[in-house]
Amino acid sequence: MDLNGKVIVVTGGGQGLGRSMAITLAAKGAKLALIDLSREKLDEAVELCKAAGGDAKAYIANVTKEDDVISTFDQIVEDFGSFNGIINNAGILRDGLLIKVKDGEIVKKLSFTEWQDVIDVNLTGVFLCGREAAERMIKLGIEGVIINISSLSRAGNIGQTNYSAAKAGVAAMAVSWAKELARYGIRSAAIAPGIIATDMAASMKPEALENLTAAAPLKRMGTPEEIGHTCAYIFENDYFTGRIIEMDGGLRL
Structure with missing residues (x-):
């Protein structure tokens, strides 16, 4: 796919990784439809995409x-x-141990709300948006691409029962969709980032972030621009589908 003039939707496009990926695609001439919940952040992202060389519009929507x-x-x-x-x-985070024990006493359980909030946004939201994207590409007779953002945590991570389950799910959905939608000229794939220098990473405890960075063979966090480059590769390579690219600097949890 030549990205010049193509219409690409980015959910969570008003900030962080989503905004960075949108700017990367805008620099290749893509037209961006950015979905998020914050008008202020969306407006900033739209201007950055236009400055990069692409058109962009903002849409306030709840993907759940x-x-x-x-x-x-x-x-x-x-x-x-x-x-x-x-x-x-x-996507969102609501990290917590399944069962937290202190001095032999159970002091907290991962709540149903903490579970459901993450599943709603990170898994159900991807299902809904992926389904509607596929429907419109098929109706328009357009060959297109669906990219799901998974995570290194899809393999399972301490304190992330909800997040890991959702990110494993979106990776599996990408493979399922690749098999189902190829007949319509629609490719589907996923990217599983490791620790990326975003606001989400900055919200982690400093010692945890330092330990994870030290565990990566490259000894650093990835950059949002590197994830954007990976997205562009998937869009532009017409033989790529049904696979998950692990962008984690070699880190294994």
């Missing part, structure tokens, strides 16, 4: 709400007249 997702995707097609790809990036 089916009606929101359907109406937003309809509006994107109406605004741009086309639909070529999506990066399912929106």
Whole structure:
């Protein structure tokens, strides 16, 4: 796929990794439809994409709400007249041990709310957006690409029962979709980042972040730009589908 002039949706596109990926694609001439919950952050991201050389529009939507997702995707097609790809990036953290014990006493359990909030955004949101993206590409007769942002934690990580389960799920969905949608000319893949220098990483405990960085063979965090470059590779390589690229600097949990 030549990205110049192509319409790409990025969920969670107003900030962090989503915004960086959008800017990378904008520099290749892509038109970005950025979905997020913050108008202020979306407006900033739109201006950065335009400055990079691409067009961009902002959409306020909650990816966990089916009606929101359907109406937003309809509006994107109406605004741009086309639909070529999506990066399912929106995600949240609600870390916690399954059972926390102190001095032999159980002091906390991972709550159902902490479980459900992460599953709703990180897994159900990807399902809804991926489904609506595929439907519109098929209806328009357009060969397109779906990229799900998974994580190194998909293999399982302490304190991330909810997040690990969701990120394993979005990786599996990408492979399933690649097999189902190839007949329509739609490719599907996932990227599993390791520790990337974003606000989400900055929210981690400093000692945990330092230990993870030290454990990576490259001894550093990845950059959002490096993830953006990987997205561009998947879009541009028409023989790539059904695989997960691990962008983790060689780190293994």
